[in-house]
Amino acid sequence: AQKVTQAQTEISVVEKEDVTLDCVYETRDTTYYLFWYKQPPSGELVFLIRRNSFDEQNEISGRYSWNFQKSTSSFNFTITASQVVDSAVYFCALSEPSNSGYALNFGKGTSLLVTP
């Protein structure tokens, strides 16, 4: 069963629009960790953020912000005033102690296209 669900396969926005990428996860562990990674067209995986299950404080980093809600098992990612350079595939991932020693369990990814 898919533990991390990114329901949006592809999103297309025009530059300067705000966009939210959804991530819903499933776990039985009380302690777990959530991540977002970016994969630009060049192919590498770039770490964006890590969030612990016991810390529900939302985080903002420049144009990026993350909304973690344990009640709905969601960890959504918002890009404000999107730019062409934000075009990439974004992956949400779950890390649990019960799963292979904290190996990352990735969602299928959301492909974001930002057009001028």
Place this chain on the structure above:
Amino acid sequence: DSGVTQTPKHLITATGQRVTLRCSPRSGDLSVYWYQQSLDQGLQFLIHYYNGEERAKGNILERFSAQQFPDLHSELNLSSLELGDSALYFCASSALQHRPETQYFGPGTRLLVL
């Protein structure tokens, strides 16, 4: 630049062959994870090594094996290759084993099996 290096960047080979992918973790990191990214399966965890010892296995085929050497670099060996093994193979490194430190990924090795 994550500090994780992988060689080669690209690899083209034929079915039935064997290849070795190499990964050097970030300086000081003891954990190495291997992942496979394919169009149909997405990003999947293969295997985890910590300080030279295998710690966890994921969806790794029996034809695949890995090891981590005393200098902490790791190699992923793929044998009896099939067309379906064509994928992007990533390694990632992190500092510790017993906590989910952030995993930093290498640039990947793109394998094409013809």
